[in-house]
Amino acid sequence: MALTGPLSVAAVIYPQIAVGGGCETVVTITNPAGTGWSGRLIFKKGNEEDFSVPLKADGILFGPDSTWQVAAGSTARYVITSDGAQTAGYLRIETLSGPPSEQLVTGIFFRIRDVQGRVTDLAATYPIKPARRLVFPVEKGATSDTGIALLPAGPQVPGRPITFRLINQAGSLVQEVQPGFTGHMAKMAGEIFDKLPPAFLGSMVIDSPIDLYLLVLRLDMSGPSVQLTGTMPSAVPGTLSSPVKVLPFRVVDAEYSKALDRIIAVAADPHRLYIYDPVAGTSKSLNLAGAPSCVSVGPDGKYACVGHNSSISYVNLVDQKVEKTIPVSAEVGDIVLAGNGYAYAIPANSQWDDVRNIKLSTGEETLTYGSLYGSKAKLQPGGQAIYTAYNGLSPSDVLKLDISAGPAAFLYDSPYHGDYSIGEDLWFSEDGQRLFTRPAGTVVRLSDVREHDLQYNWSLGVPIEHMSHSSVTNRIAVVPRQDPYAPVGASPEIRIFEGQLLDLQSRWFLPSFVSDRLVRAQGRFVFYSVDGSKVFVIVQADTSAGLLNDFGILVADAAGLE
Numbered sequence: 134m135a136l137t138g139p140l141s142v143a144a145v146i147y148p149q150i151a152v153g154g155g156c157e158t159v160v161t162i163t164n165p166a167g168t169g170w171s172g173r174l175i176f177k178k179g180n181e182e183d184f185s186v187p188l189k190a191d192g193i194l195f196g197p198d199s200t201w202q203v204a205a206g207s208t209a210r211y212v213i214t215s216d217g218a219q220t221a222g223y224l225r226i227e228t229l230s231g232p233p234s235e236q237l238v239t240g241i242f243f244r245i246r247d248v249q250g251r252v253t254d255l256a257a258t259y260p261i262k263p264a265r266r267l268v269f270p271v272e273k274g275a276t277s278d279t280g281i282a283l284l285p286a287g288p289q290v291p292g293r294p295i296t297f298r299l300i301n302q303a304g305s306l307v308q309e310v311q312p313g314f315t316g317h318m319a320k321m322a323g324e325i326f327d328k329l330p331p332a333f334l335g336s337m338v339i340d341s342p343i344d345l346y347l348l349v350l351r352l353d354m355s356g357p358s359v360q361l362t363g364t365m366p367s368a369v370p371g372t373l374s375s376p377v378k379v380l381p382f383r384v385v386d387a388e389y390s391k392a393l394d395r396i397i398a399v400a401a402d403p404h405r406l407y408i409y410d411p412v413a414g415t416s417k418s419l420n421l422a423g424a425p426s427c428v429s430v431g432p433d434g435k436y437a438c439v440g441h442n443s444s445i446s447y448v449n450l451v452d453q454k455v456e457k458t459i460p461v462s463a464e465v466g467d468i469v470l471a472g473n474g475y476a477y478a479i480p481a482n483s484q485w486d487d488v489r490n491i492k493l494s495t496g497e498e499t500l501t502y503g504s505l506y507g508s509k510a511k512l513q514p515g516g517q518a519i520y521t522a523y524n525g526l527s528p529s530d531v532l533k534l535d536i537s538a539g540p541a542a543f544l545y546d547s548p549y550h551g552d553y554s555i556g557e558d559l560w561f562s563e564d565g566q567r568l569f570t571r572p573a574g575t576v577v578r579l580s581d582v583r584e585h586d587l588q589y590n591w592s593l594g595v596p597i598e599h600m601s602h603s604s605v606t607n608r609i610a611v612v613p614r615q616d617p618y619a620p621v622g623a624s625p626e627i628r629i630f631e632g633q634l635l636d637l638q639s640r641w642f643l644p645s646f647v648s649d650r651l652v653r654a655q656g657r658f659v660f661y662s663v664d665g666s667k668v669f670v671i672v673q674a675d676t677s678a679g680l681l682n683d684f685g686i687l688v689a690d691a692a693g694l695e
Contacts, residue, residue, distance in 0.1 A: 145226040145234045147241055148261055148346040149282030149319060150176065153186055154219030155246050160211045162226070163238040164203040170231035171202045176213070178222030180316030186217030200229065203237075221319050223284050223346075263344035265639065266371040271299070271322050273333045278352045280321040281337075286344035293342040293693075299326045301335040321352075340371055342693065370626055370640035374693075377646050377654055377672060377685040378414060382407060384671055384684050386427045389601070389660040392434025393450060396660060396669065399425035399439055406439060406448055406455075411669040411688055412662075421446055422458045426481065431470040432512065438476045440465030445476055447493055459496045461489050469510050469519055477519060477534075477541055479503075479510050490540040501540045504532055509558045513579065514565035518544070520579075522556040522570060529556025531570065531577070531587060547577065547587040560597070562632070563604040571597045571614065576635065591635050595628065599658045605665030606691060607632035612656030612670065625655045627670060629694050639694055643672060646685060652678040654685065666691055 150158040164170045175197055176184055187194055190211040203209045224241065228234045263286050271279045285295070294311040299322070301307050308328040312318075322337065323329045339345065382400035390397050396409040401424045409416040427440040430450075439446040442464045447457045466481030478489035488503035507524040517537040523529045528551035534541040547555060554572035561568055561579075567590060568577050574593025580586045596614040603610075609630040629638045645651040654672035661668060668691050674683040 145237065145239055146261055146263075146284065146346045147224040147226075147348075148284040148317070149221065149348045149350070150213070150224050150241065151219060151221045151243055152176075152184075152188060152213055153215035153217045155248075156219050157244050157246055158213040158224075158241055159244065160213060160224070160241050161208060161239065162201075162203050162210075163208040164205060164232065165238060166232035166236060167205050168231050169202060169204050170228065170237065171200055172226060172228045172231075172234065173197070173199070174201055174211075175225040175227060176222055177225065178220060178317060182316075184215070184220060184222060186215045186220055189214050189216075221282070221317075223282070223317050261346045261348055263346055265341045265344060267339045267345065267347050268336055269349045271333065271335055271337045272351070273322060273329060273331070275332075276353065278321055278323070279337075280319065280350040280352065281325075282317070282319040282348040282350060283339075284317050284346040285341070286346065288343075295339065295341040295343075295345070297325055298338040298340075299329060299335065300338060301333070307335065319350075370642050372642040373627070373644055373670075373687055373689055375644065375687045375689045377644055377687060379646070379682045380409075380671075380684045380686055381416075381682065382418075382684070384657065384673075385425050387658045387660075387671060388428055388430040388437075390430050390434040390437075390450060391663050394663045395450075396658075396671070397428060397430050397437050397450065398671075399428045401425060406437065406446075408450060408453065409686075411686055412667065417453055419448065419453060419455055421455065426465055427467050429468045429470040429476070429512075432472040432514070436470060438468050438470040440468040440478060445478060445491060447476070457493075457496070459491055459493070460498075461491065462498060462500075463489055465489075466507065467509050469512050471512050471519070471536055473517075473536060473539065475536065475539055477510065477536070479505055479508050479521065482507065488534065488541045492539070499540050502543050503534060503541055504543055504546070508532075510534075511559055511561060514561055514563060516565055520559060520568060522559045524557050526556075529554075529572065531555055531559065531568065533586065545583060545586075549587075549589065553589050553592075558597070560600045560602075562602045562609075569593070569597060569600060569609075574611065593628075593630060593635060593637075598656055601659050601661045601668075602632060603661035603665035603691070604632075605663075606661075608638070608661075608665070608691065609635070610659045610661060610668050610670075610694075612659045615655055625653065625672075627656060627659065627668075627694075641694060643670065643687065646672075646674045646678075646680065646683075648678075648680060652680060657684075661691065668694060 226234050298309045299307040308326045384398050387398040398407045404421040405418045407416045407418045423441040425439045430437045435451050437448045446455050449456050461478050463480040465478045467479040469477040476491045480486040486505045487500040490499045506526045508521040510521040519534045521532045530546050532546045533544045535544050555570040555575045557571035559570050574595050574597050576591040578588045578590045598612045598614040600611045611628045625643045628640050643654045653675045658671040668689045670687040672685050674680045
């Protein structure tokens with residue numbers, strides 16, 4: 134039998150309590166809000182089972198449906214006891230009315246009362262936040278031991294067990310186990326690992342496909358007293374289980390075609406456009422007239438434009454052919470294929486320059502003022518506008534260009550000039566209502582009304598190398614831009630955000646390239662599949678490693694990244 138459903142995310146969870154046999158659990162609740170709180174203290178054991186012994190609060194019997202109240206601005210303290218045998222379990226605090234549970238200030242501690250009524254405090258703990266990868270020290274000796282109290286936040290995933298690893302002081306693996314259990318589990322390290330030495334100092338790493346509430350318990354029996362200390366483990370990102378599949382080309386730029394459900398990438402030496410199937414790992418390629426600098430897939434997903442030095446290539450992705458190569462009066466740094474019969478070439482120069490408007494049917498080029506400065510540009514989904522971001526200018530900015538009449542016409546820039554960190558590069562939500570920019574992951578709202586356009590909305594709190602939004606799952610996948618000042622060996626990662634409130638859902642380290650040694654992989658591009666079920670990450674090996682084939686791809690199940 135497994136947990137019938139996930140634990141309430143609004144509840145406060147304590148994964149270990151003990152009552153009976155002289156054990157008491159003391160619960161304190163402070164309500165700092167201006168309104169009273171009413172809720173339930175739900176004590177469970179094992180697999181959401183009720184305690185088999187009657188429970189008392191300050192000597193008064195209570196049940197699972199009892200209502201607890203704490204007045205506005207006040208604190209309540211309850212001593213939970215039982216006349217039965219010692220029983221361990223967990224506590225969930227849920228709100229019925231008043232402030233949500235997470236706004237309360239709560240704490241518990243355990244104590245032992247002997248037959249003479251003398252009380253010994255053992256351990257104090259605080260609410261535990263769920264995580265999927267947890268690391269904590271383990272010490273075992275003649276007078277010390279380490280244990281855990283663990284509570285899965287929902288049913289375990291068939292075929293994806295929770296893994297426990299015991300690591301010694303030198304960093305070597307001692308034992309790896311996947312114990313079968315359901316619901317609440319409280320065990321000492323020696324009960325989990327049969328290879329744990331009598332004297333040991335090291336760590337335990339727990340990897341789980343679902344959220345876990347975990348409390349670490351350290352037992353110290355030195356001297357005449359017994360001391361039990363409860364601490365929270367450190368939550369760290371897991372590592373994607375998908376291996377890096379090496380690509381046979383070096384990616385210069387890439388976008389995604391929803392119509393074809395394929396990655397469209399351009400590469401140099403040889404100069405080609407690739408139509409890549411990331412699931413099958415196969416590709417079809419087209420030769421290009423020159424070295425590519427950028428690529429843009431049109432809104433219908435069936436055509437693409439490639440930028441070169443002084444030209445662009447117009448590519449039919451369905452028939453897999455270059456239909457025409459058109460001269461351009463600039464080195465193309467970025468390009469937008471808008472689906473209105475025009476391509477918009479953005480000069481690569483880090484100086485003020487104009488948009489090159491290319492009418493694809495005739496090859497005619499016109500220049501219009503775009504206030505460009507080494508800018509990056511994107512077409513707003515479903516819109517008649519292009520947004521551009523300064524690159525290499527401080528303070529940076531975002532501009533809006535109208536393309537409803539064909540050639541781009543400058544409308545206005547953002548109302549911020551150094552107020553927020555915006556610019557450098559940009560991405561849209563699939564509905565076109567939000568714009569995400571590179572520095573600090575700054576997010577702005579978009580609108581057809583100028584007064585409401587480019588208004589600050591939020592920050593993801595991380596600079597963006599590349600990102601992708603899936604409207605199907607309402608999730609955002611972000612490859613953070615690597616900090617040049619990060620410590621040597623800092624692990625690149627991917628982060629998943631919820632698409633409405635922009636809350637961080639999970640973080641995952643990217644696996645390394647495997648050659649004659651492990652080589653760190655840095656994320657370059659990330660895409661969701663059309664149905665939102667897959668996440669594709671194009672990675673590049675650390676350039677200092679000197680790998681010849683230094684680009685690869687990871688394919689991950691999106692559900693597994695939750």
